[in-house]
Amino acid sequence: MNGAYNNVNSKMKGKVKNNGQEFNQMSTGILKWPVANGRLFFCQLLFCLLFLTSCNPKEDQANMAGPDEYYTCSMDPQVIENKAGNCPICHMKLIKVKKNNLKAGQIKLSDQQIKLANITFDTLRVHKLAKEITLTGQVAFDQNYAEAISARVRGRIEKLAVRNIGDYITKGQLIYEIYSEDLNIAQQEYIIASQSENIAPPGNSSPHQFSDAAKNKLLLYGLTPTQIIQLKSTNQVIQSIPFYAGRDGFVSEISVAEGNYVDEGTTLFRLASLSSLWVEAQVYLPYLSYLKIGTKADFSIPSAGDKLFSGKVIFIDPQVQSPDRYVLARFQIANPSLQIKPGMLASITLQTAQRNSLALPVDAIIQDSQGANVWVLNSDGVFENKMVTVGMQNSRQIEIIDGLIEGDVVVITGAYLLNSEYVFKKGANPMEGHQDMPGMKM
Numbered sequence: 001m002n003g004a005y006n007n008v009n010s011k012m013k014g015k016v017k018n019n020g021q022e023f024n025q026m027s028t029g030i031l032k033w034p035v036a037n038g039r040l041f042f043c044q045l046l047f048c049l050l051f052l053t054s055c056n057p058k059e060d061q062a063n064m065a066g067p068d069e070y071y072t073c074s075m076d077p078q079v080i081e082n083k084a085g086n087c088p089i090c091h092m093k094l095i096k097v098k099k100n101n102l103k104a105g106q107i108k109l110s111d112q113q114i115k116l117a118n119i120t121f122d123t124l125r126v127h128k129l130a131k132e133i134t135l136t137g138q139v140a141f142d143q144n145y146a147e148a149i150s151a152r153v154r155g156r157i158e159k160l161a162v163r164n165i166g167d168y169i170t171k172g173q174l175i176y177e178i179y180s181e182d183l184n185i186a187q188q189e190y191i192i193a194s195q196s197e198n199i200a201p202p203g204n205s206s207p208h209q210f211s212d213a214a215k216n217k218l219l220l221y222g223l224t225p226t227q228i229i230q231l232k233s234t235n236q237v238i239q240s241i242p243f244y245a246g247r248d249g250f251v252s253e254i255s256v257a258e259g260n261y262v263d264e265g266t267t268l269f270r271l272a273s274l275s276s277l278w279v280e281a282q283v284y285l286p287y288l289s290y291l292k293i294g295t296k297a298d299f300s301i302p303s304a305g306d307k308l309f310s311g312k313v314i315f316i317d318p319q320v321q322s323p324d325r326y327v328l329a330r331f332q333i334a335n336p337s338l339q340i341k342p343g344m345l346a347s348i349t350l351q352t353a354q355r356n357s358l359a360l361p362v363d364a365i366i367q368d369s370q371g372a373n374v375w376v377l378n379s380d381g382v383f384e385n386k387m388v389t390v391g392m393q394n395s396r397q398i399e400i401i402d403g404l405i406e407g408d409v410v411v412i413t414g415a416y417l418l419n420s421e422y423v424f425k426k427g428a429n430p431m432e433g434h435q436d437m438p439g440m441k442m
Contacts, residue, residue: 069096074112078424105385105430107422117421119414121377124404127359132394133290135329135348137281139301139340142332145273147247151262152222155180158240160258162269167251169271176256176268177240183221187237190214194232249273274338279311279346282326290350291316291329299331300347304339351394358404359397364412365390366419373430374404375411375418383411383418385430 063084071094073079073087085094102108109117159177162169169175193211218228222243231238249271256268279299283291291313299309311333320327331348333340365388366373372390375383388403404410411418422430 071096074110077113077421102382103384105422106382107418107425107430108382109418109421117414117417119418120412121409122360122364122412124358124360124400124406124408124410126356126406127397128354129357129359129392129397129399130354130394131352131392133287133350133352135281135283135287135350137279137331137346137348139333139342139344139346140278140280141252141272141342142276142278145249145276146252147249147271148267149175149245149269149271151178151264151266151268152220152243153178153180153183154264155183155262157256157258157260157262157268160254160256162251162254165251165254168249169245169251170248171245173245174242175245177242178262179240183241184237184239186214186217186221187231190218190228190231191235191237195235245271247271272342274335274340274342277333277335277340277342278314279331279333279348281329281331281346281348282321282324283316283329284326285320287350288327290352295350297331298349298351299333300349301340301344302347303341303344307339309333309335309340349395352392357391357399358401358406359399360410361412362393362396362398364410364415365398366415370429375415376404377409377411385419385422 064082071081071084073090073092073094075092076087076089079087079089079094081094084096086092087094097110109119155178157176158179161174161176190211193214197208197211215228218231219225223231223241224244227238227241250273251269252272253270254268255270256262256266262268293313293316295313297311297313299311301309311331313329314332315328315330317328360374364374367390371387373385373387376386378384386403389401391399391401393399419430
């Protein structure tokens with residue numbers, strides 16, 4: 001029995017042993033399979049990735065900028081990218097542009113940028129140019145057209161028909177009435193002389209002479225011929241004599257009131273005309289050589305509108321005023337529409353003799369502490385900053401003495417925008433390129 005058991009046990013062990021070897025062999029195969037297949041899977045995955053990434057090489061290459069190109073925005077040129085896309089500022093599609101090898105002081109803009117910046121050009125040519133001198137003056141009454149109305153006789157002012165300064169009176173208008181003992185006596189003398197003339201025998205000229213003398217006396221006292229005829233026809237003394245204006249004008253001064261007694265020659269009113277005015281200006285000595293009697297000038301009076309007025313010098317003070325060292329000059333100006341009022345400020349522009357010079361509009365010149373410069377458009381479409389020497393100028397044009405030649409194409413409008421664009425792109429002042437130029441003072 002034990003022998004049989006041992007025999008069976010031996011067979012079982014052998015079978016188990018054999019199964020163990022089979023299991024070990026199977027386990028080894030199972031462990032080896034994932035390693036081999038994993039390597040294969042990794043290689044296949046890498047191949048797929050390489051295939052996917054290289055499926056559009058031409059398209060990616062087309063979207064990249066070349067070594068001499070870059071992408072920028074037409075609206076925001078400060079945006080610079082090396083591949084296509086949209087502008088991060090305005091979200092417009094970027095455009096490809098060529099890089100340029102520009103020198104210092106040069107810049108190039110696209111046609112769209114030039115249009116948006118309103119940059120215009122003109123050819124430098126010879127113009128007739130005159131220097132302008134600007135003075136400041138004040139409008140005043142023309143004393144040649146001013147008049148003082150005085151009392152012709154001694155008496156008392158019974159009535160004032162004009163009471164306000166600034167009132168406009170016309171010729172023949174009643175201005176005041178006066179009671180005068182002297183004038184009453186003169187009227188009585190004329191009445192008596194007129195009556196004697198009527199009863200005088202023919203051939204006797206004495207009454208006529210007395211009548212004429214009395215009449216002339218009344219005329220000197222200020223009575224009108226109509227008043228004298230009335231006096232002769234009525235033989236009645238006019239107690240309160242009315243006086244009338246002898247000319248048109250504005251009342252600039254009233255010196256009496258009703259009830260005042262006045263002496264002969266006392267100023268009662270002052271009249272001024274606005275049809276002709278003075279503009280008085282202080283001319284400092286450096287400008288005095290440009291003035292002489294009869295020199296014409298243009299006047300800009302802001303308070304009277306945009307219209308330009310013209311006039312001429314009628315007086316130059318022979319004495320220099322101290323301590324400011326100026327000379328008073330007086331201009332006469334016509335004012336037919338009465339737009340100009342005394343007291344208004346005026347800007348006076350004098351022009352010297354004209355001469356032929358190379359000239360540009362004033363807006364084309366950029367002037368600062370370093371000098372004056374302009375932007376010139378070269379034949380290759382590049383804008384170049386050039387230093388210039390300027391001479392005389394007026395309100396519209398400025399003379400070019402050096403730095404340009406006739407025929408150069410110069411930026412007329414937009415020069416300051418070009419300057420700002422250069423500083424923005426290059427981070428430097430375009431004038432820096434002229435520092436080493438001979439003859440240029442910086």
